[in-house]
Amino acid sequence: MITVIQPGLYTTVQDRGRFGFYGVGFPPSGSMDQYSSAVANILVGNNPDAAVLETTFLGPTLEFEQDANVALTGASVDMTLDGISIPLWTSVSVKKGQVLAFGGAIAGVRNYLAIRGGINVKPMMGSRSTYVASHLGGYEGRVLKPGDRLEILQDSEPKEVRVGCEIPEDLRVTPRAHQEIRIVSGLCHYLLDPQSQELLVSKPFTISTEANRTGYRLKGDQLSFVERRQPFGAGSDPSNVVNLGYPVGSLQAPSGLELICLMRDAVTGGGYATLATVISVDLDILSQMKFPETVSFESVSLETALQLRSDRGQRLRNIAELVNSIA
Amino acid sequence: MSDTQEILAPFPGIFYRRTDPGSDPLVELGQEIAVGDVIALVEVMKMFHEVQSTIAGTVVEFCVEDGDAIAMGQALAKIATKL
Numbered sequence: 001m002i003t004v005i006q007p008g009l010y011t012t013v014q015d016r017g018r019f020g021f022y023g024v025g026f027p028p029s030g031s032m033d034q035y036s037s038a039v040a041n042i043l044v045g046n047n048p049d050a051a052v053l054e055t056t057f058l059g060p061t062l063e064f065e066q067d068a069n070v071a072l073t074g075a076s077v078d079m080t081l082d083g084i085s086i087p088l089w090t091s092v093s094v095k096k097g098q099v100l101a102f103g104g105a106i107a108g109v110r111n112y113l114a115i116r117g118g119i120n121v122k123p124m125m126g127s128r129s130t131y132v133a134s135h136l137g138g139y140e141g142r143v144l145k146p147g148d149r150l151e152i153l154q155d156s157e158p159k160e161v162r163v164g165c166e167i168p169e170d171l172r173v174t175p176r177a178h179q180e181i182r183i184v185s186g187l188c189h190y191l192l193d194p195q196s197q198e199l200l201v202s203k204p205f206t207i208s209t210e211a212n213r214t215g216y217r218l219k220g221d222q223l224s225f226v227e228r229r230q231p232f233g234a235g236s237d238p239s240n241v242v243n244l245g246y247p248v249g250s251l252q253a254p255s256g257l258e259l260i261c262l263m264r265d266a267v268t269g270g271g272y273a274t275l276a277t278v279i280s281v282d283l284d285i286l287s288q289m290k291f292p293e294t295v296s297f298e299s300v301s302l303e304t305a306l307q308l309r310s311d312r313g314q315r316l317r318n319i320a321e322l323v324n325s326i327a
Numbered sequence: 328m329s330d331t332q333e334i335l336a337p338f339p340g341i342f343y344r345r346t347d348p349g350s351d352p353l354v355e356l357g358q359e360i361a362v363g364d365v366i367a368l369v370e371v372m373k374m375f376h377e378v379q380s381t382i383a384g385t386v387v388e389f390c391v392e393d394g395d396a397i398a399m400g401q402a403l404a405k406i407a408t409k410l
Contacts, residue, residue, distance in 0.1 A: 057338035291339040
């Protein structure tokens with residue numbers, strides 16, 4: 001068991017996500033930075049579906065009531081064990097009675113704490129991920145509170161991982177204040193006028209203070225839509241369309257005033273024009289960004305996006321091999 | 328003798344000096360504060376979080392206006408501490 005002494009700002013149990021229910025309105029939830037989350041699991045010998053803790057800006061203070069192996073990845077942060085600094089992106093041994101405490105994030109937003117065996121909450125619809133809006137999954141469907149007690153799963157076939165095993169610098173996430181974020185064209189991209197199509201991929205956009213697991217609002221130059229008679233069933237605003245499904249990572253611009261990027265807890269469909277979609281590997285990067293950092297969008301083909309996703313998978317397999325080889 | 332230290336924003340958000348628009352500021356300029364006193368609220372991810380002082384002393388300056396968007400690590404207030 002692990003007792004939550006302080007929960008941090010917004011700490012939830014997450015795994016890879018809840019898949020198969022998108023069509024009936026359930027977003028996938030799951031770790032916002034999937035890469036960091038996967039690396040944390042690898043570092044403690046967990047399978048890729050194990051549940052981890054996701055923190056936001058300020059992580060929790062946790063008291064361990066049993067020995068455990070843990071690993072922390074993601075944002076740059078000071079983490080201490082009984083007051084002594086411990087390294088990130090490294091497999092760390094925790095003894096019964098020790099207290100693990102997070103400082104505030106120095107760069108980036110989210111940390112992933114994997115515990116050998118994984119966090120044992122009841123799977124809901126095939127996943128342990130917390131979907132706070134529906135009070136579903138995770139720890140009682142909510143963010144952690146003081147006094148919560150987290151159970152660790154007993155690992156049936158543990159992979160041995162040497163304590164102190166660390167991920168090389170070039171395979172870690174490095175948060176930056178400006179990032180190139182790659183997008184593929186959206187179904188309704190043609191509704192932007194030509195100047196706005198150009199603006200979307202040439203001007204920077206600033207992450208606003210409204211940015212969470214549901215969506216990121218981004219401020220930038222106003223976008224305008226082609227003039228047309230709104231079709232039957234669509235709202236009256238030029239940014240409205242007849243309801244359609246939204247991809248995760250969809251970029252929309254209600255009334256053209258600001259961009260909204262839908263994240264992993266977002267609504268799965270609605271009546272705003274889907275202008276573009278942030279590619280899955282760059283959602284990891286965006287998830288580590290905050291106000292007032294900036295992004296520039298770069299348009300890539302679907303083939304490139306899929307290749308980059310496949311490259312991320314290969315990079316994770318290489319990391320798993322590396323970690324296992326030094327066990 | 329005194330030394331001036333800054334209270335820094337623990338996370339990005341919107342800075343508020345009052346718990347609601349009609350009430351008095353949580354802390355006034357020139358007020359003596361202790362470690363742990365709530366000096367402001369920051370709205371982040373649709374939640375309000377108290378900013379507690381990490382310093383004991385006298386508030387000599389607020390570095391941001393009520394309602395301003397603040398970045399993580401930005402100075403919020405200057406506190407004069409007695410040496």
